[in-house]
Amino acid sequence: MDDRVRRPILFLDVDGPLLPFGGESPQLGAPASSTDSYFARLDPALGPRLAALPCELVWATAWEDDANAEIAPRIGLPQLPVVNWPASSDEREREDEWFGLHWKTRYLVHWAAGRPFIWVDDELTDADRTWISANHPASTLLHLVESSRGLTAADFTALDDWLRGSFAAW
Template sequence: MTGPGLPLLFLDVDGPLIPFGAPPPGGYPAYPGPGTGPSGNPLVARVDPALGPRLLALRCQLVWATTWLADANDCLAPRLGLPRLPYVDWPDAEEPGGGTGTDAQLHWKTRTLVAWAAGRRFAWVDDELTRADRRWVAAHSPAAALLHLVDHQVGLTVADFATIEAWLRTA
């Protein structure tokens, strides 16, 4: 679902969609499909195509918030059954850590995402969020925001979707 009045959902790829790190017993599940052939990225096989319909069912506008940039549309959108999505084009000179003092622990994406939202309500799904990001967004975003931390070893789960859906209903 898309539309200018809907909240944004900034979606990271590595972690939320592609689990990584110490694999679970038996290894990560692999899902055959587009982009998993010999010339594709081997990690793409970890993307569960069932996540696509779940994401599309959310009452929000999906936006890639990943270093994959436009490649997310080429490699992941077809696999998930998603249309081409807008993506955040990160500034070249983003400062690591986001600043000094209490801002030193900011994720490098935080300021850019608040600016990209331009006053719209948004949820941000990532595996690297901290309290510093939550504090900074609360102080600098004029609209409501959900910063939802996903376990990078598991990726998006039913519980994650329940949290996001509940927030979207109240947003």
């Protein structure tokens, strides 16, 4: 089996985990109006650390394809697969809001197609964990990152431990 297909996925959000909030900045998620000071919050050491994890990195961000154009080169990542979000469904969104689900939850489970995954985001809740546990057959780790600080060494340790501990044979 193709190694890429066998490895767990790491779904990666941009705003919060890679671009920490704080201070004055342009509207997040709007790369067309971003400034150099906005991108100065990116830590170039993050790319090599993410690339060293034993998983397939996938952008799971409202930036969509702009993450490859604006973020990846600034932190030393290659072009990554992107979750392109489908057009909104008012009925589905109301149901998700009612249950407290993040708007990405159902789509990431669908995109993973039964593969184990980590979801790194700054907006995860217990509702997301419960729903994914009940609707996804493989192992998952929903890793909440403090949006004011972004990914830290402790976060990388947790991600690496889960990947190497749960999937050492992969």
